[in-house]
Amino acid sequence: MHNSRWSEFAVESLIRVLGFSTVGLVALIFVFLLREGLPVLSEVALPNFLGRAWYPTFGSFGILPLVLGSVLVTVTAIAIALPLGLATAVFVREVAPGWAREILKPMIEVLAGIPSVVLGFFGMTMVAPWVRQTLGTATGLTAITGSLILTYMALPTLISVAEDALDAVPKSYRDAGLAMGATQWQTIWRVIVPAARSGIVTAAMLAMGRAIGETMAVMMVTGNAARMPTEWDALLRPVRTMTATVAAEMGEVAKGSTHYHALFAIGIVLFVITFAINMTAARAIFAKRRRGGLR
Amino acid sequence: MTKLDVSRLDFYYGSFRALTGVTVGIEERNITSLIGPSGCGKSTFLRCLNRMNDTIKGTRVEGKILLDGEDIYSISSDVVSLRCRVGMVFQRPNPFPQSVFDNVAFGPRVLGQTRGSDLAGRVEESLRGADLWDEVKDRLKQDALSLSLGQQQRLCIARVIAVQPEVILMDEPCSALDPIATLRVEDLMRALREHYTIIIVTHNMQQAARVSDYAGFFWLNDKRSGILAEYGTTRQIFTQPRDKRTEDYITGRFG
Ligand SMILES: Nc1ncnc2c1ncn2[C@@H]1O[C@H](COP(=O)(O)OP(=O)(O)O)[C@@H](O)[C@H]1O
Ligand SMILES: [Mg+2]
Numbered sequence: 095m096h097n098s099r100w101s102e103f104a105v106e107s108l109i110r111v112l113g114f115s116t117v118g119l120v121a122l123i124f125v126f127l128l129r130e131g132l133p134v135l136s137e138v139a140l141p142n143f144l145g146r147a148w149y150p151t152f153g154s155f156g157i158l159p160l161v162l163g164s165v166l167v168t169v170t171a172i173a174i175a176l177p178l179g180l181a182t183a184v185f186v187r188e189v190a191p192g193w194a195r196e197i198l199k200p201m202i203e204v205l206a207g208i209p210s211v212v213l214g215f216f217g218m219t220m221v222a223p224w225v226r227q228t229l230g231t232a233t234g235l236t237a238i239t240g241s242l243i244l245t246y247m248a249l250p251t252l253i254s255v256a257e258d259a260l261d262a263v264p265k266s267y268r269d270a271g272l273a274m275g276a277t278q279w280q281t282i283w284r285v286i287v288p289a290a291r292s293g294i295v296t297a298a299m300l301a302m303g304r305a306i307g308e309t310m311a312v313m314m315v316t317g318n319a320a321r322m323p324t325e326w327d328a329l330l331r332p333v334r335t336m337t338a339t340v341a342a343e344m345g346e347v348a349k350g351s352t353h354y355h356a357l358f359a360i361g362i363v364l365f366v367i368t369f370a371i372n373m374t375a376a377r378a379i380f381a382k383r384r385r386g387g388l389r
Numbered sequence: 390m391t392k393l394d395v396s397r398l399d400f401y402y403g404s405f406r407a408l409t410g411v412t413v414g415i416e417e418r419n420i421t422s423l424i425g426p427s428g429c430g431k432s433t434f435l436r437c438l439n440r441m442n443d444t445i446k447g448t449r450v451e452g453k454i455l456l457d458g459e460d461i462y463s464i465s466s467d468v469v470s471l472r473c474r475v476g477m478v479f480q481r482p483n484p485f486p487q488s489v490f491d492n493v494a495f496g497p498r499v500l501g502q503t504r505g506s507d508l509a510g511r512v513e514e515s516l517r518g519a520d521l522w523d524e525v526k527d528r529l530k531q532d533a534l535s536l537s538l539g540q541q542q543r544l545c546i547a548r549v550i551a552v553q554p555e556v557i558l559m560d561e562p563c564s565a566l567d568p569i570a571t572l573r574v575e576d577l578m579r580a581l582r583e584h585y586t587i588i589i590v591t592h593n594m595q596q597a598a599r600v601s602d603y604a605g606f607f608w609l610n611d612k613r614s615g616i617l618a619e620y621g622t623t624r625q626i627f628t629q630p631r632d633k634r635t636e637d638y639i640t641g642r643f644g
């Protein structure tokens with residue numbers, strides 16, 4: 095009796111310590127980023143840092159093209175992945191017969207496990223030539239090529255989270271829709287999908303968080319030109335993302351130099367963006383829980 | 390007038406025969422209550438009438454159900470138009486997690502019945518019909534789940550009458566409601582009786598006695614399959630039951 099109570103206490107304390115240390119670790123990383131990145135603000139004028147040109151060799155540290163590059167590639171990827179992933183989730187959850195679901199679900203999980211360098215490889219040898227030929231671009235290494243690869247990477251997350259969201263929709267809504275004389279499709283698009291909306295938004299957010307932080311595959315297929323992606327056909331031209339910049343240049347900078355600090359500052363920006371995206375997703379999840387609990 | 394004519398209905402979940410030989414004529418613009426212990430097929434029977442059982446795999450129907458003389462299970466009849474004519478209210482209020490307005494407008498929109506200002510008119514008319522208009526007219530845009538359970542159930546009734554059905558099926562519509570909300574739904578049923586044929590499953594004997602004109606008593610046969618043991622006017626069933634089991638059940642000698 096006494097003994098079990100003590101072990102209960104021990105386990106509880108251990109879990110609490112582990113939980114707090116995870117949070118602590120995240121904080122530590124952030125502090126580290128700040129320490130290495132913030133000095134850039136005293137070394138480079140703010141207009142320069144927020145400027146349109148990234149030429150570290152000539153003292154230009156404008157991160158705008160990199161931020162926009164990341165945003166362009168990521169948002170395009172999610173814009174393609176969301177309808178595809180949602181349609182797939184609907185198919186797997188609502189339409190596919192049991193045996194097809196049994197095959198599809200593990201296959202989707204396997205997709206998530208493909209190493210990103212392999213996807214990059216696939217992008218360089220298959221997708222890039224396809225983009226060049228079909229879209230008639232000068233090079234196959236463009237923003238859209240990166241987006242397509244990211245679409246591929248985002249899909250498994252998106253599908254499985256969206257599928258869970260659809261699964262959580264009470265059967266009673268389905269019954270009500272059908273009993274009203276709605277067809278199966280009308281019931282899916284007008285009742286079930288809207289009811290799962292917050293879960294689907296969460297899925298998109300999580301997928302976006304993953305996509306914006308992706309480095310290797312993107313670096314291999316986007317051409318890495320640090321230019322402002324502001325033309326109307328920017329998608330069809332090379333871009334450079336924040337992650338690719340840090341990965342490509344970190345090996346060559348002298349520790350403690352302005353360039354070094356600037357790369358860390360990019361890390362801070364990336365961290366903040368990812369954090370914001372994940373927080374939005376988490377809030378949607380919690381809001382949903384709270385509402386579910388009240389019912 | 391007989392609205393629904395059911396003859397020798399057998400129903401199977403896979404190989405399990407849940408209903409055996411149900412024969413009954415449901416009177417138009419009357420309220421028919423179905424009573425009997427749990428598990429003897431009342432819900433199953435109700436779901437045969439709007440073919441909701443079609444959504445469950447491996448089910449099978451034998452026998453005939455005629456709606457205004459037409460076989461609802463014949464190849465030529467279509468489920469969508471059947472379900473417009475035969476609406477259903479469920480045990481737990483199940484409004485969609487959308488606005489009050491959108492809930493009521495759902496049917497007319499999906500069926501392409503009305504648009505624009507006609508739609509608003511239809512929504513108001515249905516909410517009035519369900520005795521809910523005065524309570525929600527200022528919050529049509531609010532989430533339907535913010536209503537009380539009793540209001541939610543009346544909203545579900547409004548949602549059904551918005552498509553102007555002929556028959557309304559109700560499966561224990563008050564079992565999740567408090568006594569006051571229950572009385573309001575009963576009042577509503579009596580008002581709806583003028584325009585609709587209503588069939589209600591209930592475990593509440595007083596409710597059956599209070600609201601219904603006709604009553605059917607379900608029971609299990611020796612193979613544990615549901616049968617309609619007795620059917621008649623509510624007065625006859627409650628005052629001079631022919632079947633000993635009916636008498637025992639309504640006087641509370643069974644669960
Ligand atoms: N979806 C189903 N699949 C298989 N059996 C079912 C299903 N629904 C109900 N049954 C069975 O059919 C019988 C009648 O159930 P039901 O119609 O719900 O009874 P009641 O509404 O009178 O309580 C029960 O034995 C029940 O277990
Ligand atoms: Mg039942």
